[in-house]
Amino acid sequence: MRQLTVTIPDDFYETFISFFKHIPDVSIDENGENEVPLWQQEIVLERLKNSKPEDYIDAKESLNKLKKKYGL
Template identity: 75%
Template structure:
């Protein structure tokens, strides 16, 4: 038996799953526990697209700021 991982659009999910449920010996594992919602992915991509180089800070500086705030 083989294992397949598939990424599909949210609006096609139900159709896709209903098709495979009818195949004998098929196991469907819906691993959406840590999935980032599509709207949030789009928002982040839009922010990254619109960001200017001067908006970014070095990782070392960002980690220092987080340490000051949370440690």
């Protein structure tokens, strides 16, 4: 047997799963632990769409501010 990891669009998921459930000796292990909910994806996309370049902070600068603020 072989193992396969597949990434598919959300709207195709049910069709994909229903097809493979009918194949003998196929096991489906749904790993949702790293899955970001759709509502959260939509919020992030909306924020990105409405943000301006001056709203962004460099990662190193942000870490330095956290270290100073919390003494890390």
